Amino acid sequence: MRQAAPGRSCGAVAMVFPGGVPASLRQRLYGSAGVLTGSVGRGASGFWPDEAIFAQLGVDCSGCGVGGRAFCGRGPGLAGGSACPTFWRSLMPRVHSARPTGTISQMADSVWGSTSASALSDTTVRPRHSAVVRATHWITTFCFLALLISGVEILVSHPRFYWGEAGNVGTAPLFKLPIPASRATVPTGYGYVLPDQNGWSRYLHFQSAWVAVLTGLLYVVCALFQGHFRQNLLPARADLSWRGFSTVIARHLRLRRASDEDAWSYNVLQRLTYLLVIFVLFPLVIWTGLAMSPAIASAFPAAVAVLGGQQSARTIHFFVSVLLVLFLVVHVAMVCLTGFRERLRAMITGRPAPDLERV
């Protein structure tokens, strides 16, 4: 039997209702089949459909302030949904003080009976990140590093950038990087030439690009099926307000340490950043990369023309790569600041903490 991480649904709900969940609530939580049903977390269509359930659980929404009203509509973020911070803040003390004698899942079994146990333990003790997200995250990480190293090697053979269709050392550059080059034909001001690494770099760049693109497709298809974007990445409407942003930004500026609920859900800045990387930067870097290919340019000339030419595509490719590296730096820095072990564990095993007792 798997142990539940803190704050997962069946265990937490069992704490709140040690004597068993009222039949009406149970029906609304899990449907008649005894399995989690419906879309989770966002807005009124989830299985935490209204304030009434919050009230029944004794959760006080009034101190939350997200969206400026008592009920933000986000719910507790079970099964990977978008978590309402107040929900967990008010529930956590109860979970901790309950001093469980068995594991959470065992307690859940005692509440709902053994027939639904397997369905519940599988459905409700969901990992922080799904297996697809974890696997594609690390494959993408590996590919990105390979693309970065090989990309830098390719770049040093001609560290000058142009705008338009064509450009060479006889053309005025848009800008040039103050670094030595791996070709003697490029005037850099340095008295030496770096070794030529373009052969293996180009092989590695394109192979990694293939793996990254196929992994990205797998991620997007699975994410659409699993509702990953809707549940975990699309910000709640309430968070897209000036107040929602200012709350999160203020928390960042005060360097407040991430709270427990942050281990289970992304804040609005994270959500928008991940959406930007997944749906703007990655597609743009793939597009500009392909636009540099003479064969692709012959088959899809409009894809090059829209960018302003093949040298423009190369320049945009460089800038998007810089943005992606910037994202990587901030991403890793935030992981370190908010709890390197927890975050890393969550992205490897799916669980931020090994078990409830040790939290």
Add this chain to the structure above:
Amino acid sequence: MSRLSRRKLITTGLIATAGASGLAAAAKLAQRYGLIPPDGGGLYGPGETLTYAAQRLLTRHSMAREFDPNQISKPPFANEVSPLGDAFKRLQEGGFTDWRLTVDGMAARPASFSLGELKSLPWRRQITHLACEEGWSYIAEWRGVPLSHILDVVGTLPQARYVVYRSIQPGWWESIDMADAMHPQTLVAHGMNGGELPVAFGGPLRLRVPRQLGYKSVKYITRLTITDSLKRFGKGLGSASPESGYAWYAGI
């Protein structure tokens, strides 16, 4: 453990089996339709094969973009070549009148053309982009005999799959598949920007493959060999490029 882990195990097993057999079937189809490049083995073979296969499926008949005369780069950039050998210099002193292009291999009528004979063949003029793998590029007007015309004149045999071309400079040789060899824009170029093809740009004779990067456009060519297999040439990787670490297919 519960039944669920067994179900997961079976599902994973089925997906893995389907994936493996799918890959095997794809490899077989790729082999059959000539979608595996000669350097498709080794560490980077899968990536190379995917690139070559995908581009062959998408770009077999596509035409390289042609530009307006006012887009011609001024000046174009001539990349460095290793010092020209004695064989080249001797022909250069004679004004290249003795320069010959030999066409052999899988041809019904192998032939050897002098520069003058080549210039009397029907020619084509096009303004295309030449991009180097290093990142720079230029646009120039190229004039030359379509390679497909020469291949027709010598009577290329139907089993031909590649054309190998060699420079007078030792160790400089490349090859292309028939999709690029028969492509109307692939030229045996003898003119550039309205004049003779300058030596710095590959004169008197250069193969221009506008849908691939500059290193496939070998300068100072003297011999074309039509073949059904690249195994017997060099190390069998298709051209000199893979032997020094560069991909055989340079459409990207």
